[in-house]
Amino acid sequence: MVTAEGSGARGRSGGRPESRRGAAPRRKLLMSEIVDQAMRLFAERGYDGTTLQDVADAVGLSRPNLYNYVKSKEELLVAMVEATAQSAANSLREVRQRTDLDPAGKLRLLVRTLVLQRAERPEQFRTLDRSDQALPPEIAKKHLESRRAVLGEIMAVLEEGVTAGLFRPIDVRVTALSIIGMGNWVAWWFHPSPAHPAEPVADQIADNAVAMVAREPGRTPDTPTPLGAVALLQQDLDYLTRLLTAEEGRRGPAGEG
Template sequence: MAQDSAEAANQRRTTARRELIETQIHEHAARLFAQRGFAGTSLGDIAESVGITRQALYYYVKSKDEILAKLVADLTSSVVTRTREIRADTTLGHAERLRRIAYLTVMDRARDRTRFQLLDRSASALPPELADAFLEGRRLALAELRGVIEDGITAGEFRPLDARVGALSVLGMCNWVAWWYEPGPDHPAEPIAEQMSDCAVAMLRSEPTGTDPLAALATARASLDQLERQLRIDNRRG
């Protein structure tokens, strides 16, 4: 029993060490690709940057293409899956779903600035199937966020606006973080992610009608008058 436990602990340590080094390899590779371009970076450069031998590097990765494929997959499929899960979580209100997606997007960009900059601006320089995978991942993530906003508009929680432009507004605000955020002990990312996720909700949510029933009534009446006029005009045109 004791020996089994010791073996299991060893196994866990080996796995943890492997994951740590793989993460380092991916981070260093992303930085080098961003600085020198994909073609201008060799596996030897990456090994030297990580501080391991080229032989040791081959134990973890087989090729530059494999590293790049992993960088692309990390930035796309995991985001799509996460956004889909949050969208489907009916225990959350629509505003809360949007808030979580914005919060996690800002935290991702603050953590993986270099990697995001590299892939987002160099998609055209990627090998074709990777570029396709990356762009398809972005398209799916946008479609899911747009769905979250459309759901909220249907439920009356968000204003009736163009949901695609709304999704691109939220993504633009969050993605931009990768270009201006400077990490450091005096610059935690969490307060930025909190403010931006508040802003994402505030920019889309419906006007509160307030506690005054007469105000709510006036809003409803004015909106109905407007709608009636509009529909009459449309009917004449039709």
Template sequence: MTKASSRKELMSNTVLEKAAVLFAERGFAGTSLRDIAEAMGMTRPALYYYFDSKETLLRELVRGITGVGSQELRKLRERTDLSAAEKLRTVVIGTAVRVAESPVRFRLLERNEAELPDSILQEHSASKGRILDELSAIIGDGVRSGEFRPVNERITAFSVIGMINWIAWWYNPQGPSSPEEIAEEMYTLVSRGLLRGEDRVPARGIEGAVALLREDLTHLERLLADGERPTS
């Protein structure tokens, strides 16, 4: 990368961050290119060197969040060197850190989703759908392998995504916890609800034992429904 292209990339990212703040505060419809140029301390013609319209800015922001996220998640799910639990940890930690480090970009999507131009909305919705599908598949793989409790993978995926996205609204960069610490706490909450293993200690008495038996029966029913058969 040349020095000129490196500087353009740096300035483009700065413009994106400033645009994200304005879109989140004023809404997409309430923000003009002039507003963004003034916030950057440059003229509109100078801004055109980086982005030719606010729609282009918004599309780049959307792709950087849900577009990149869906691509990374698909590549992760296809890896054969990681267990479902390791994939889940990678998803939760990586996404939580990204949200905490760029909360404004995630907030702008929540506020502006209804205002997105049709072409951008379609792209955004498709990426969100792929994220849900890939995470559901990872959880489903973990259920079938016996790593995870027998849960509804889609409902669980919705819950994990919602919990992580909410970081953008409450996380305080000046607070006592770093993005990495927040991410680890998030994974602890998720894993305790999903993982099966030595820490799966039943509640006391017959009711606790029955609860574990029900989990095992649900797991067996899922395997049989997927066409798997016990080996002799």
């Protein structure tokens, strides 16, 4: 039905520019529907267990008409990578480059953005996560580059916060991976509904991420004076002492394994 309508529109318009302008949004919407249905089928049946005919049937197109949009399942995987990892990386980069937010504000918005993307389109993320080892080499490369870009954006904001004295001295890579893990896991356990929207969940996880790295309230000096630097150092030593004490407690007395 969609294809017949599109063919009729082309016939009536004779290829006029206004018709072509109207066709572009329709094509984009249908392509989005094709990708959504493919991801649903990949999640249900696996990538190898899904055919292009299955996708065509789910969208309501004939297989020849589907070829007007995608030529192979690999193209669908590319679209999925672009809609998940690459889209996330681009969104986070825009947040990181904002000049109206301090590092804590950036981190909060970064995490909120990531969580909402996972919550709104969980099947995309789950499908790619499950298929990661089976992706064709070129698609796997794109996926890895996008994941590294997401990691890099969060690490950059964490480093900015540490340098500004707003965040504790931390291993920014380990911390960024931990934060990404919190956001990614939403795609597996969260099921949005009118009574349980995604926004409060995203806000809570974003607040948790900031709390993970923020210095204790009232202990960050307002000006970088020598005494202020000493105060920051003392805070860091106190934090390190607590970590080492907790680690010794977990290990128990020497010689117990």
